[in-house]
Amino acid sequence: MPTETVYGLAADATNERAVLNIFKIKDRPSFDPLIAHFAHLDHVREFVETIPENLNRLLEQHWPGPLTMLLKKNDRIPEVVTSGLSTVAIRIPNHPMALKLLSGLDFPLAAPSANPFGYVSPTSANHVNDQLGERIPYILDGGPSQIGVESTILGFDENGPVVYRLGGTKVETIEETLGPVKMALNQSSNPIAPGMLKSHYAPKRKVYIGEIEALIDEHKGKKIGVISFFSRHQAVPEAHQIILSPKANLDEAASRLFSALRLMDKLDLDLVLTERFPETGLGRAINDRLKRAAV
Numbered sequence: 001m002p003t004e005t006v007y008g009l010a011a012d013a014t015n016e017r018a019v020l021n022i023f024k025i026k027d028r029p030s031f032d033p034l035i036a037h038f039a040h041l042d043h044v045r046e047f048v049e050t051i052p053e054n055l056n057r058l059l060e061q062h063w064p065g066p067l068t069m070l071l072k073k074n075d076r077i078p079e080v081v082t083s084g085l086s087t088v089a090i091r092i093p094n095h096p097m098a099l100k101l102l103s104g105l106d107f108p109l110a111a112p113s114a115n116p117f118g119y120v121s122p123t124s125a126n127h128v129n130d131q132l133g134e135r136i137p138y139i140l141d142g143g144p145s146q147i148g149v150e151s152t153i154l155g156f157d158e159n160g161p162v163v164y165r166l167g168g169t170k171v172e173t174i175e176e177t178l179g180p181v182k183m184a185l186n187q188s189s190n191p192i193a194p195g196m197l198k199s200h201y202a203p204k205r206k207v208y209i210g211e212i213e214a215l216i217d218e219h220k221g222k223k224i225g226v227i228s229f230f231s232r233h234q235a236v237p238e239a240h241q242i243i244l245s246p247k248a249n250l251d252e253a254a255s256r257l258f259s260a261l262r263l264m265d266k267l268d269l270d271l272v273l274t275e276r277f278p279e280t281g282l283g284r285a286i287n288d289r290l291k292r293a294a295v
């Protein structure tokens with residue numbers, strides 16, 4: 001199903017057999033919990049213990065939208081969805097087709113990104129079809145995903161709010177409402193959120209991050225692809241470079257990032273060069289995904 005972030009591989013979250021199928025189709029390890037998607041906050045309330053009062057304003061501001069909240073689950077959410085954790089990841093996607101689908105159901109949809117585990121997330125129906133087309137009965141085509149990077153994951157520890165994954169909701173806007181938030185982006189050996197594994201979102205082509213002109217010099221003689229923020233690079237064939245946002249707009253760059261990485265995998269290249277983006281707004285999520293793609 002389409003969402004505003006990336007396409008999801010959806011199944012009835014209350015049906016264990018259906019949920020297990022998601023793991024099978026994605027080759028996803030069972031310790032990596034799923035996000036449950038809803039159309040309405042009232043429906044969410046039936047599947048969690050409570051929604052803390054102090055979250056009301058945040059949720060009003062960001063739902064529907066690219067913010068996933070970790071909340072204490074009740075027993076209507078089966079353990080397979082949460083990999084045995086006591087919290088469940090919940091979000092209300094901001095996409096008309098997804099909302100229409102969800103409002104016609106009396107159960108939430110568990111949906112991870114619709115890609116084989118570890119690969120770049122899909123931002124169009126074609127991306128999904130390229131890799132999972134043979135393994136799933138149908139794809140709802142809702143057009144290209146507007147945001148283009150996954151949702152921001154927000155939870156709480158004993159001291160307050162914690163961001164577990166940078167994504168489509170800007171940390172700055174969360175902080176305007178909740179105050180300073182902590183970051184826990186690199187849980188290594190026993191990750192709470194395996195989307196945070198160091199190597200993830202990894203394309204096939206080797207990715208290098210740095211000053212693009214210098215990297216071009218360093219790799220002279222090789223078949224080079226470039227993904228840049230807004231600049232063109234003379235030494236690289238036009239067909240082998242993708243400029244994410246000629247106007248230097250980070251939101252636009254984020255929306256085009258994953259299809260750029262996928263395109264590079266289709267070209268005959270030795271490596272892909274890219275750069276560090278400004279560490280603000282969606283630039284943070286872009287840098288995060290590029291770092292994981294480059295490991």
Ligand code: TXA
Nearest residue numbers: 005007008033034087089112113150151192193194195
């Ligand atoms: O934008 C998105 O969030 C997309 C669309 C389809 O909604 N979904 C998505 O799902 O990115 P997925 O499964 O690829 O990533 C979900 C992440 C995983 O890294 C998982 O570990 C984490 O959420 N997660 C899920 N439940 C969790 C929990 N209870 N505690 C901590 N992390 C959790």
Ligand code: MG
Nearest residue numbers: 112113121195
């Ligand atoms: Mg994923």
